[in-house]
Every structure is written in C-alpha cells, then in structure tokens.
Amino acid sequence: MWDAVLVAVALVDVRIHFAPDEPLRMVCALLAALVLPARRRLPSLTFLCALPSALVSDAVFATLAALYTLASLSRHRVLLAGCALAYAACDLTWWSWPAPEFLEPHESSALVTVTYSVATGAAPVFLGQLVQARRELSLRLDEISEARAHERLLLAQGVLARERAQLAREMHDVVSHQVSLIAVRAGALQVGSRDPGTREAASTIRRLSVQTLEELRHMVSVLRASGSRPTELTPQPSLADLRRLVDSSGIEAELRTDLPDDLPPAVQRAVYRTVQEALTNVRKHAPGATATIHLLRRGGTVHATVANTAPTRPALPLPGAHHGLVGLRQRAELLGGTVTSGPTPDGGYSLRLELPAEATT
Template sequence: MNRIPVPLVDAGLVVLAGFDLWLNLEDDTPFGLVLGALTCAALPLRRRFPLSVFLLCLPGSLVQDVLVAPVAALYTLSARTRDRRLLALYMTLFALATAAPWPLTDFAGEEHTWTLVTFVYTFALASAPVLLGRLLQTRQDLRLQLTETEAAREHERELHAQGVLARERAQLAREMHDVVSHQVSLIAVQAGALQVATAGDEVHEAARTIRTLSVETLDELRTMVTLLRASSGDTTELAPQPTLADLRRLVHGSGLDVGLTGELPAVDVVPAPAQRALYRTVQEALTNVRKHAPGAAARVELWHDGPAYGVTVTNDPPARPALALPGAHQGLIGLRERAELLGGSLESGPSGDGGWQVRLRLPDRRS
C-alpha cells in the first residue's frame, strides 16, 4: 500500500488548520492574526522540532479558538516523548491555553466555573492525540522487536544447524580413529612383520613399500581426525573462512551503530587461526549487542601492543528493554576456548557506563 507523500500531508494539514482558524476567528486584530498564521505555518516543522512547534501553538490557542493546529502538534510531540510526566504537562498546558479567556482581563468571577469546565473538557480532549501518539510509539517498538526476534531466531537456527553438523563431524572423527586408523595400523604392522620375515628381495621391497604407505596414510588420517575434532565446535570451518579483510564488511553489515577504529599487524603476519578468532569475536559480540542491548551503539577497536594484539568490542547501555530470547549461552565460552588454544585470553564483563565489553588478546609470535 502506497503511503501519502509527507509534503502532501503537511500541505493538507496547513490548509485544514487555516480553515479552522477562519471559521473560529475570535481576535481579528493584527496581533491575533499573526499568532494564528504562525500556528498554521509552523505545522510542517513539527516532525523536526516537535516541542518548539507545540509551544508556538499555545499562544495561538490562547488568542484564537482553534484546535487543529495544537492537536496535530501535540500528537507529533507525544509520538516522540516517552516520559508520561512530560506528556501530562503538555496536556495541561494545552488545556490551559484553550480554556483561558482572551484577553486575560476578562477572567471575571462569574466565569470561573465555566472556565474550569472548559479546562476539564479540553484536558480530556487532549488525551486523544496523546494516546494516538503513544500507540504509534508502541507500534514502532513492536516492529523493531519483531525484527530483532526474527534475527535472533535465525541466529538460533544457525547455531542449531552448526551443533548438528558438529556432532556429525565428531562422530566421523571417532569412526576414523576407532576403525579406519586401527585397520591401517594393522596393515603397517603386518607389512613390517612380512618385511622382517621374508628373504626375497622383491617381496621384501613390496612389504617395505606397503609399510611406508601405511604409515604415511596413518599420519594423514590422524591429521584429519585432529582437524575434525578441532573444528567440531565451529562448523563454519566447512565454508570459506573469514579473514581480517572481511572484518570491515562484517561491521558495516551488522545493522548496528558501530564504529571501527585501530589497526592490527599486517594481515600476512597474523596466522589464519588468529584471524578467524578475531573475526568470530567481533561477530559474536555484535550479535550479543543486537540481542541484549537493542538500540545501543558499539565500538570495535583493533589494537597492537608490543607482544600482543587483539580486539575490544564495547557497547553502550541498551536504548530500550531487551526481549527475553532463548539462547545456547555457549558463544563466549567457545570464544574463550578458542583464545586459550591460541595462547591468548578473552575477557568479558560490564563496562563503566552500564554497557558491556568483550576483549580478545592474542600473543604476537614474532615478539
């Protein structure tokens, strides 16, 4: 469904406010006409300066018997204000400006009761645009929460698929170790026995070749088993592995307000496992920001300090309450284990300003 263009909406609202002013004109003096005209003309600026436009409408409401302009300004202001006490204050100001007589010297004793009734009625009327504004806020919050929930669920599905594949790889590693490696070991042993027992040169050479090939094959199998077991905790090893060159794209594509600063040693001197650890740390930290600190800004700082280098990811406090999402709670544990395998460390905890910080430190083997 196509939305009405904003300039067209503003133009229609100004025309409607002007028609309201023309129908309910009470003060036709130049002063009253100027205030009424300013009230109508300020409406296109209400999205950018909601409070200023609302305050500008109050004198017009005091002098002229108009409703369209102040109600529109109050609606826009309430859609951008979360403090209920401020909303109550805005409603009171609107009701006072509308109910008070003009000029104020006309506030005679016999009009007190009628002024109070008008104030109560106008205050009740002001609740309509305020409630609509709050409804718009709630709708926008729900839309953001649904988007974040879907992203979190997709992440959980990926983690589940990775867990299944990790178990399959661990099972394959066990089968290769318990069955295939065992059989190849027996072949090497039998070939060695045949090599010792035989007297013929041809048979002796064939047995030696079989034994040599069996030993080489066994070494290859052991290497494969080690790789399978090492990567069973991170199944993304099956895909082309991320490097430091992919880090900037990860940060810019995170959908968060993230700043990337600092430098690491040259890419060609950082080992591939260390590059993957740096990438996965930033990836997991930004995922946690998206899940547990919605709306918060984050900073990714790369650093190189003599015998060590690493990355620090810090986020601000959440801008709105986080959803209670299910999680495996294994991300940081896996990152810490990966860092320890590389001889480094990973620390995580609250930052001083109420946010969260994750810091990965890896040793520089060249030092």
C-alpha cells in the first residue's frame, strides 16, 4: 500500500514540474518514481536510479524517498554521507543542466543555497537513521522482555526442582524407612508364627510392603531426575530423636554418643539421616546382625560410625534404588564433609560420616 502511495505522490511531483516538451527530464523523473517499489530490496540501486531526477530537475520527491529508505536500512555512514553530498551536488546544478554552472563563492546567496541543498540531503539521512535506531531499540526491548520471561521460567523450574529433590529425600529418609521396617517385621512374623492365619496375614502385609517400597523407589527416581540442591523442610529430626530411632529400628543396636546438643541443626540432621540410613540397610541386607553406633566430636570435626556384624540369616528380597548412600554423600558434601562405607573384616559393614562441627546450610 505504501509503495503505491509513494509512486502516486512521485508521479504527481513529476506532473507538476514537467511539460511534455521535456522528454529527457520526464524520463529521468518517471524512472525515479517507478523504481520506488524496489527501495527495500535494493536500496542503493534504487537511489542511484532516482538520483538523475535531482540532477536534471527539481522533481526530487522520489530521490529523497529513496535516500530515506537507504538510510533506514544501512549502517554504512560513509556511504550515507556520500549519498547526501551527491544529492546536494545534483540539487545545486540542476537549474543549469546540461551545462552546469557553479555558484561563485563571493555571491551573497551562495552560502544560503549550499546550506539549503546540504540540509535537504541530510534530512532524510538523519530521519532514516533515527527510524533505524528506534527499530533496533524496539527489537532489543523485545529480546530483553523474552530474556526476562525465560529467566522467570528458569527460576520457577529451579524452585520446583529443589522442592522435588527435597521431597525425594524426605520420601527416602522417612517413608521408605518406615515401610521397610514393616516389611521386615512382617517377614519375621511370617517365619516365626505357627498359626496359619497369622502367617497368611503376615505374608500379605510383607507382600504389600514390598510393593509399596517398589512404588516408592520409582517415585523417588522420578523426583530425583530434576536433582537440585535441597532445601530443608520442617520439622526436622535432631540428635534428641536418635534414641527413639534406634529403639524402633527392630535391630539389636548399641548407641554411644558424646555429642553436645548445641551442634548446628544441619549437622544434627546429617548425623540422624546417616544413622537412619545405616540401620535401614542393616535391616534389609544383614538380617540378624547387631549394630554399634558411635558418635563423637574430636576437635572441630564430628564423627559418626555405624558398624554391623555379619548377617545370621538370608536377606529378604526387598527392592531398593541405591539412592540412600548417594543422598548421604550429597548431604555431607554440601556441609563440607565426607561419607565412606565398606565391608569389615568380620563380614559386616561400616558406614562413616565426618563433618565440620560448625557446618551450616
């Protein structure tokens, strides 16, 4: 639409400034008007085709329109300055074409005429550059808006990932711990009871517990897929809860501790979760074994060791995803500590945690 409007205005400009007995000038002016639709695809060529119109006549609308378009699309300022000066030179000599006569420097009107022609050529260049800068600024603002929207999306995804990772940790540390205890107790009842009804009920409880553990394992794997640095949920266990944990573990375990009660909450939680995971592994992989839990502070380091003897009967086939030790190591690393584990010479197993006593997270 705008192309048709520009061509129409340029033709009107030609009609106003030319008579039928000026064919050369008419052809140059018509050429300038008719090439305007190509100004966006070929801006430099369009301006060159329109420039003769400014040289042979004062029908300059098409030439100025082509110069404006070139300035709005090009970043080559030397080229634009040369085009503006070329237009000014043509505008100064058109009245005497084809034998151009230049103004005498001493003439009083020379400075005004030159200034007018240069300003006329510079105006579309400055306007085109201004439009180009405005367009680029609008694009930059759009890019900034998109970047901010993407940043907000990433932030929301990060928060969700941290929540999912923490939920996976809590499911493994708390829910799986309790369900595995139910499965172990049900298995012991199934083996030790002489009543057929009781044995059948215990078998059902154990089977359902195993299925629940398998489903929990799958859910924890899915939640851990978005892994992130966890944020702690409240309420959280502390050293004061260790005795209850050991007594309800279903394992013959000895707890020896001289840790003070004023350790940072993060350290207390790490110690609790380490003992909890170790006892869960003893129940699952070393039935009939006894355990020793030794907690002490030596200098600025907290040491927690959970060791168990060799199992006295075959382990029950309980499902596991092997995320427990991985989670303990991740938690310890966040606090600047380490977790090591391995078999003992007597056929048992030992899990050791070392943490800075003043660690926080």
